[in-house]
Amino acid sequence: xxxxxxxxxxxxxxxxxxxxxxxxxxxxxxxxxxxxxxxxxxxxxxxxxxxxxxxxxxxxxxxxxxxxxxxxxxxxxxxxxxxxxxxxxxxxxxxxxxxxxxxxxxxxxxxxxxxxxxxxxxxxxxxxxxxxxxxxxxxxxxxxxxxxxxxxxxxxxxxxxxxxxxxxxxxxxxxxxxxxxxxxxxxxxxxxxxxxxxxxxxxxxxxxxxxxxxxxxxxxxxxxxxxxxx
Amino acid sequence: xxxxxxxxxxxxxxxxxxxxxxxxxxxxxxxxxxxxxxxxxxxxxxxxxxxxxxxxxxxxxxxxxxxxxxxxxxxxxxxxxxxxxxxxxxxxxxxxxxxxxxxxxxxxxxxxxxxxxxxxxxxxxxxxxxxxxxxxxxxxxxxxxxxxxxxxxxxxxxxxxxxxxxxxxxxxxxxxxxxxxxxxxxxxxxxxxxxxxxxxxxxxxxxxxxxxxxxxxxxxxxxxxxxxxxxxxxxxxxxxxxxxxxxxxxxxxxxxxxxxxxxxxxxxxxxxxxxxxxxxxxxxxxxxxxxxxxxxxxxxxxxxxxxxxxxxxxxxxxxxxxxxxxxxxxxxxxxxxxxxxxxxxxxxxxxxxxxxxxxxxxxxxxxxxxxxxxxxxxxxxxxxxxxxxxxxxxxxxxxxxxxxxxxxx
Numbered sequence: 308x309x310x311x312x313x314x315x316x317x318x319x320x321x322x323x324x325x326x327x328x329x330x331x332x333x334x335x336x337x338x339x340x341x342x343x344x345x346x347x348x349x350x351x352x353x354x355x356x357x358x359x360x361x362x363x364x365x366x367x368x369x370x371x372x373x374x375x376x377x378x379x380x381x382x383x384x385x386x387x388x389x390x391x392x393x394x395x396x397x398x399x400x401x402x403x404x405x406x407x408x409x410x411x412x413x414x415x416x417x418x419x420x421x422x423x424x425x426x427x428x429x430x431x432x433x434x435x436x437x438x439x440x441x442x443x444x445x446x447x448x449x450x451x452x453x454x455x456x457x458x459x460x461x462x463x464x465x466x467x468x469x470x471x472x473x474x475x476x477x478x479x480x481x482x483x484x485x486x487x488x489x490x491x492x493x494x495x496x497x498x499x500x501x502x503x504x505x506x507x508x509x510x511x512x513x514x515x516x517x518x519x520x521x522x523x524x525x526x527x528x529x530x531x532x533x534x535x536x537x
Numbered sequence: 538x539x540x541x542x543x544x545x546x547x548x549x550x551x552x553x554x555x556x557x558x559x560x561x562x563x564x565x566x567x568x569x570x571x572x573x574x575x576x577x578x579x580x581x582x583x584x585x586x587x588x589x590x591x592x593x594x595x596x597x598x599x600x601x602x603x604x605x606x607x608x609x610x611x612x613x614x615x616x617x618x619x620x621x622x623x624x625x626x627x628x629x630x631x632x633x634x635x636x637x638x639x640x641x642x643x644x645x646x647x648x649x650x651x652x653x654x655x656x657x658x659x660x661x662x663x664x665x666x667x668x669x670x671x672x673x674x675x676x677x678x679x680x681x682x683x684x685x686x687x688x689x690x691x692x693x694x695x696x697x698x699x700x701x702x703x704x705x706x707x708x709x710x711x712x713x714x715x716x717x718x719x720x721x722x723x724x725x726x727x728x729x730x731x732x733x734x735x736x737x738x739x740x741x742x743x744x745x746x747x748x749x750x751x752x753x754x755x756x757x758x759x760x761x762x763x764x765x766x767x768x769x770x771x772x773x774x775x776x777x778x779x780x781x782x783x784x785x786x787x788x789x790x791x792x793x794x795x796x797x798x799x800x801x802x803x804x805x806x807x808x809x810x811x812x813x814x815x816x817x818x819x820x821x822x823x824x825x826x827x828x829x830x831x832x833x834x835x836x837x838x839x840x841x842x843x844x845x846x847x848x849x850x851x852x853x854x855x856x857x858x859x860x861x862x863x864x865x866x867x868x869x870x871x872x873x874x875x876x877x878x879x880x881x882x883x884x885x886x887x888x889x890x891x892x893x894x895x896x897x898x899x900x901x902x903x904x905x906x907x908x909x910x911x912x913x914x915x916x917x918x919x920x921x922x923x924x925x926x927x928x929x930x931x932x933x934x935x936x937x938x939x940x941x942x943x944x945x946x
């Protein structure tokens with residue numbers, strides 16, 4: 308059995324190094340879908356995180372703890388809920404988004420929103436409140452002061468976005484239930500790994516797993532370097 | 538085009554959040570200027586800068602001198618806005634949003650290109666790779682994309698019942714009949730058959746090699762209760778699982794009872810995973826021929842096919858279209874083209890030739906010709922009694938715009 312694993316790794320590296328079109332297209336699709344999901348989530352999470360982090364308002368603690376509680380939402384559970392909603396007989400069936408790449412992207416965006424919002428809020432709150440006050444003292448408007456805080460917390464925000472992307476690209480539940488693992492359309496790294504291992508294509512499964520690990524590691528390191536520069 | 542709507546929804550969410558961020562400060566700032574807090578901070582700066590000014594009554598005031606206020610405004614711009622000014626900040630956020638929209642629109646364009654048929658199918662057909670070959674050939678000729686969702690028969694049927702698939706490709710006549718009776722499907726066609734096999738460890742602890750299927754099950758139960766053998770069940774309501782339950786029943790063994798016993802292991806997984814599980818645990822299991830042959834050839838399992846003969850092991854694959862009168866969103870037209878392709882000479886030849894080279898024998902046998910010409914009466918009678926409803930592969934009440942599909946009967 309050990310030999311089989313070694314052989315699997317050998318074949319896996321061959322697949323990656325020779326630029327196997329199947330492996331490449333699945334990886335590219337994964338990055339594209341999860342990247343879009345991350346951008347979407349960032350687009351609404353940064354302003355939201357800013358609002359929650361900088362402002363004080365009634366029910367702020369409830370909002371914060373809601374997002375914190377949603378941090379660990381199981382992807383499979385969200386997958387089921389979204390599947391029922393997006394199914395042709397479900398309430399959002401008219402979108403025709405089930406089994407489409409866009410469906411996965413939206414599902415993943417929802418999945419990672421709590422992570423993005425929660426981490427961004429923490430990053431902003433960890434900035435010395437004096438900066439916000441000082442900026443205002445010096446005559447900055449509320450918006451300007453907020454952006455001054457945002458600028459101070461760039462590293463934390465970048466980390467939040469990285470963590471979100473990593474969660475999106477590594478999750479299986481939403482991609483499988485909303486995407487359906489359709490070859491050439493919604494087959495992404497995680498669904499392909501699960502399927503190829505299940506149907507005995509070990510080398511392909513290992514190759515895809517290596518790519519997934521590599522992808523997550525490279526992006527994390529890259530963001531650490533960029534974030535640590537300041 | 539309703540499918541573009543999510544783009545607008547997310548644009549809307551984006552717009553509301555950003556406009557709130559930009560507008561709310563206007564109100565807040567006004568209030569803050571009046572607040573004591575700000576005045577105190579202001580005055581402390583004024584003290585520090587020794588720029589307290591005396592108002593018209595000759596009294597010292599805690600108010601900031603207008604000039605000082607304006608000067609400090611410039612300081613904040615210098616000190617805090619150099620790296621990321623307000624404009625740049627908003628620009629970055631807008632860029633993120635625009636990039637997200639481009640991604641969404643690109644993904645959208647991927648999803649809605651040309652027409653496609655969604656086929657929910659059993660794992661056994663998909664895992665062997667047959668359907669990818671059939672789908673590619675059909676797509677090439679008809680310019681229709683085929684999307685296969687691989688699940689057990691039970692789940693495949695549920696997908697169609699919810700209206701999420703246009704065609705089902707399954708192998709469980711009893712479940713198919715329920716599906717037709719529920720009005721969810723029309724135009725059933727039997728497309729292929731092969732045989733299930735009972736596979737197990739090569740040392741065969743229950744001594745079943747070469748026995749009849751029902752004898753085999755009884756022996757395995759005895760050996761299981763004696764603690765020398767295990768049985769791995771799919772346990773996922775798939776066609777194979779349904780077959781397994783019917784075999785236990787035919788052998789006069791109560792499945793509900795034995796599934797509580799420790800020698801009966803439920804995998805709750807597809808055929809491939811169940812075979813691997815059986816291999817790890819050295820258990821017996823029921824497998825379709827196609828998946829077993831593929832796994833055995835690839836050296837993934839060391840189980841042997843111990844029992845392969847007997848009419849009880851017949852396995853019949855059928856295709857059914859979703860009923861357009863119950864599921865108006867279903868792509869009925871292309872679904873029918875797919876069914877016609879499967880039963881055509883070309884589709885049947887594809888099924889017959891698949892696996893010949895790799896396995897030395899077909900994984901699936903085409904059924905259409907067999908049902909038409911009476912070349913193998915024995916097998917024909919087996920299929921008729923196992924997979925026909927009221928003497929037909931699809932009784933007339935379950936047909937809909939079937940065209941020439943059943944002309945040969």
